Amino acid sequence: MMRQAVDAADPSWTLAAWERGLREGPLDRAVTLLSAVAGLGREEAERTELGDRDAALATALERLTAGTAIRGCVRCGGCGEQLDVPVHPAALPRGPRYHPARPLxxxxxxxxxxxxxxxxxxxxxxxxxxxxxxxxxxxxxxxxxxxxxxxxxxxxxxxxxxxxxxSPGAAVTLAVDCPVCAASTVAALDVPALLWAQVQTRALALLQEVHVLARAYGWTEPDVLALSPARRAAYLELADA
Ligand SMILES: [Zn+2]
Incomplete structure (x- = not known):
């Protein structure tokens, strides 16, 4: 069942995961993302314990965001205000504490x-x-x-x-204080949702780049995606000039 694990920063991976995830609910999407980043079959991804799952997804998230902080969203338990919380992908827990060979x-x-x-x-x-x-x-x-x-x-x-x-990674929580009502809310961190939001943003940005370069130079989608990020950025600037 083992397939080749792929690099989450690879544009064709991003577009393939986005296309499939669009049609799915949150649980299937988590399986899609894990099966793609870890090179697992869907069945195996479904049976991966949540701490291991989220550790693999956090690694992909770190790769996609190049280590910069992203915004998580938490609804205030006091007044319902939508609160932005900075999340540092590099600081998310990785790997289980149990010894895989020792019985639980x-x-x-x-x-x-x-x-x-x-x-x-x-x-x-x-x-x-x-x-x-x-x-x-x-x-x-x-x-x-x-x-x-x-x-x-x-x-x-x-x-x-x-x-x-x-498996501490399976139940990571964030504590946020609300600036509106001062209530403190503890929310579970949804790593698959955070990764999905990044995949969506990145996929739409890639499609926009394909759109501009395909129009300017007559290139196909695979042509544009095969360019390195540096070349793509340089051509985008030229196409814009
Ligand atoms: Zn509040």
Missing amino acids: EVEVAGVRIAFRLPDTGDLRALAGTDDPRAGRWLLLARCLPDGADGIDEEAAAVIEAAMEEA
Whole structure:
């Protein structure tokens, strides 16, 4: 299933990911982006735990933005104001803390309970659940080999803490203070959405460049995309003169 991983700064990658992602909802889009940046089949990308997924997407984001800060959007929990938060792709967590070869398990009251870490497929299964309590138990049931039937509140909390410890990148939060109402909002960082926003911006900019150069010189889309960024920029300036 392994395909060649591609460079997120490659224009044809950006356009292909954008074209496919346009037709997709957020979960499928996350799978599309991961499968492209990590060279994974869709099935494998779907089953990649969220910390690993977001670490790979954060690396692509850093590559696309050349390390500059980008703007994340958070809605204020107090007054609903849309707040801009600077996000530094280089500072996003990379890689899990667990040892891939070591089994993931916790011990509660002398009983060992094995678990696995949530992936995009689990999020998909939760998508129809509006009740956070029901969603929490559904997620646990999916991540425990024997289901969540014998699990009490204490064990559930221990398992959840161990999941977060094993994969801190899966649950990155931002705390933002609202300049309007001074309320503090803690929001989950949506790495796939941040990468998708960059892919969209970049794809539209590339299409604009193709449009200008194709008109000026009669070149095809592949001709224009094959130019290095420096040459493309130089020709754009000449075409504009
Ligand atoms: Zn506010």
